[in-house]
Amino acid sequence: MQVSSYAIEKMGFSKYPDDNELPVKFAVQRVYSLQGINFEKESELLKSAVFQFGKQCKVVIADSVNKAANEICGEDYAENEEEWVKEKKGRPPYLLVCFEENEEHILKGGYRQEKEDHILTYDGFKDGKKEIKKWELEELPSIITSLTVHFSEPDLHIKLVSLDRSVYGKTKDDKTLFDLKMTGSMSAFVSRPKSTEEINSSLRKSTNLYSSLDQKTSRHIFMALEEPDRLKQFLYYFLFIERFTHSQFKKIDYDNYAKNMFNIPARIKNVGMEFFKERQLDAKNLSQRFQWCSLLLWNEIDDSDVTSFKELKKTRDLISHGENVIESTLPVEEIRRLALKLLGSI
Template sequence: MQASSSAIEKMGYSKYPDDDVLLVKFSVQRVYSVQGINFEKESELLKSAVIQFGQQCKVVIADSVNKAANEACGEDYAENEEEWVKEKKGRSPYLLVCFEENEEHILKGGYRQEKEEHILTYDEFKDGKQEIKKWEVEELPSIITSLTVHLSEPDLQIKLVSLDRSVYGKTKDNKTLFDLKMTASMSAFQSRPKSTVDINLSLRKSTNLYSSLDQKTSRHIFMALEEPDRLKQFLYYFLFIERFTHSQFKKINYDNCAQNMFNIPARMSVAGMEFFKERQLDAKNLSQRFQWCSLLLWSEINDNDVTSFKKLKKTRDLISHGENVIESTLPVEEIRILALKLLGSI
């Protein structure tokens, strides 16, 4: 139900005339707790470089959310960081992802509270922030997925836990305009020290992976990374592995791969190649295609990974057939490791 004019005014807003025009450009900041690593003590600055993901998105990691925001956006994120940490149950280091819209929005009049350094508006941009909404659906999943893959290590998987989201605008005279609420969540993880050099390297590798991902590839793994329910997590991860395997299988170039892998003798170069192409056409199911990709494409995948995949598939099949599977025993951590390792193989 929409608030009445009198109710809005009782909240401290004043109605401005239509000839009082504001030009506003919106941005969104997403804050994550990076669980699984921390800065080494000798890393004096305790912050990473600012890394660009595309033309409009910046990413930085720091031991302080305000330090991260100042590096990426030139100003503090929280007015009182100590209180913010208590409220959000935050734990450093923090990943700050900042996306800025290209489009300027025009506000004619409207209900506002104008302070010295910022402006509050009441529901004045119902149709605004479309670029932000589109970016969060289409680009953010690939960014978070890429960062998770390359900040993790084979024996320690990191987790990016969403703590906060802030959408704000900037006016021509550099005043900050607030129009949306913030959200929060939390989790827990084990940490390992990492140098600033290593963190910067991981961030740069993440940009390379991000540029090679499409929305379909990253959507399900992003949903798994964000999902608290273990059953849904497991199914999202498996759905990613399934879709990823089929898409990678289609990219196999047997003229390049099979010759080297199977050492086809020169006397059988034509018939031998035809034989392997026929075997490829026979590979219809997921298990067969996973094996082909492991042999010909994924240099990081080993015997243990294939064994793990077979076990995970049996679990998925039990769920699909309606068998009683205890949620607490689901191998969520194992399937997460395999999914991230597959992405790391690109």
């Protein structure tokens, strides 16, 4: 339903003439609760360093959302943080992800409320924020995936719970233009204390992993992390493992890997290499390729991981064949652990 000019003006907005131009650059802040860790008591600052993910995105972790926002943007995120925490049901530490657009947008006229330190507009940028939408679709999944991989541990899954999303603009005279949308959720979790140095180390590893990920690799992990349904979670994780295994298998250089792994005697060097290349060509199915990658590529994968994969595949096959599988018994935690371990190995 289209809102009338009269209704917009009754909300406190004034119509500006079209020759009154307002240049704005937009940014988005995403706030997550980092469930599964907390700062050690002796960590005085209770905040991480600021890390760069790509050219336009910065990430920081802190025990306060305003402390995090000030590290990146130089101003508070919430006017009243205590009320914000109650509303969002948030728990520290908080991960703040901030992405800034390169493109400048021009508002010609439009409905505005101009305050001393900020501006409110009403539907003034219908075609704006395209970079933000593209970034959230293509880059944010890789960032969240990278962070989940390197903050999780074999016996502890770290969950990034989305608490809030704020889209805003900055004018040339440093006024903030607000465009806010909120989401929230919460679940129970157990925390493990970490020092600031350990948190910075995990952030550093995450930036390295992020730079090597592509959209196809991280998409299904991200979908699984965001999915509340256990059956869909399991299938998304398995789809990641399947596609990841096939893509990694194609990268195996048998001339080098087979030589080191199988110690082919010099007297049959040529014939031996041909033998292993033929065996590679014979590896068509997922299980065979997973075994080859475990032998030659994935140094962190051990016997228990391969055994786990075989059991997980049996479960996936039962689902594929239409067998009755009880959703509550699906090994979601186990397949998530294996998926994150595989990503952490690259």
